[in-house]
Amino acid sequence: MLVGLEHYLMLSAILFSIGLYGALAKRNAIVILMSIELMLNAVNIAMVAFSSYIVPELLTGQVFALFIMVVAAAEVAVGLAIIIAIYRHYETIDATRIDLMKW
Amino acid sequence: MILAALAVVLLRNVFRVALSLVLCLLAVAGIYITLSADFLAAVQVLIYVGAISVVIILAIMLTRDVQWGSPSGRLRVPAFLVALLFLAVVGFAVIFTPWQLAGVAPLEPTTSALAIKLFGEGGFILAVEVAAVLLLAAILGAIVLVREK
Numbered sequence: 001m002l003v004g005l006e007h008y009l010m011l012s013a014i015l016f017s018i019g020l021y022g023a024l025a026k027r028n029a030i031v032i033l034m035s036i037e038l039m040l041n042a043v044n045i046a047m048v049a050f051s052s053y054i055v056p057e058l059l060t061g062q063v064f065a066l067f068i069m070v071v072a073a074a075e076v077a078v079g080l081a082i083i084i085a086i087y088r089h090y091e092t093i094d095a096t097r098i099d100l101m102k103w
Numbered sequence: 104m105i106l107a108a109l110a111v112v113l114l115r116n117v118f119r120v121a122l123s124l125v126l127c128l129l130a131v132a133g134i135y136i137t138l139s140a141d142f143l144a145a146v147q148v149l150i151y152v153g154a155i156s157v158v159i160i161l162a163i164m165l166t167r168d169v170q171w172g173s174p175s176g177r178l179r180v181p182a183f184l185v186a187l188l189f190l191a192v193v194g195f196a197v198i199f200t201p202w203q204l205a206g207v208a209p210l211e212p213t214t215s216a217l218a219i220k221l222f223g224e225g226g227f228i229l230a231v232e233v234a235a236v237l238l239l240a241a242i243l244g245a246i247v248l249v250r251e252k
Contacts, residue, residue, distance in 0.1 A: 017186040020189055072151075073155060
């Protein structure tokens with residue numbers, strides 16, 4: 001079977017769904033962050049697949065994937081710093097027990 | 104690869120979750136290679152497998168919640184339904200959209216072409232500058248956030 005654009009897009013959709021489930025259902029803040037990484041990677045796969053199947057000469061999708069990687073790196077740095085600061089303050093990283101901003 | 108991604112959301116030991124995330128990111132790098140995006144594959148291995156996974160494992164060790172594990176919250180069933188619904192909608196869109204494939208073989212060594220695209224005439228040079236500022240701000244913010252009072 002020849003691997004086409006649809007297969008890459010379905011792989012990307014499955015990865016994104018798994019990441020979405022993890023980000024919504026998990027209670028450990030670090031696991032939520034990892035699920036968000038999964039979702040960003042799924043989007044990257046879709047970008048690169050579109051780039052190489054639809055506009056193979058332009059590489060715009062790959063440029064976008066690069067910028068997504070930059071933003072993901074920044075997000076991980078800040079997110080983990082926030083998690084560590086919260087852990088110092090509350091001694092927990094349970095997302096259901098961090099309720100400072102709930103009314 | 105999908106198995107590794109499932110392990111990320113299903114395993115209970117946080118450290119094993121991080122390791123399966125690393126496996127999944129490596130598989131994504133392989134997917135990039137099959138899509139003839141060689142530079143992106145190298146960057147994926149360097150940034151995700153090299154840097155981000157180390158930072159995540161460091162944070163896991165700093166928070167010492169490995170024994171506590173990663174249980175699911177009360178929203179488990181709705182989250183599963185939402186994910187399934189999303190998968191169904193996107194799958195429907197993917198299957199029933201008539202993609203206009205170019206049919207041309209993609210550029211093989213992408214590094215120099217990407218550099219021209221990023222820094223060349225009419226490229227993304229402003230976005231590159233903004234990304235650099237964003238990274239600087241993120242690093243400064245992380246340092247400020249974790250600094251001892």
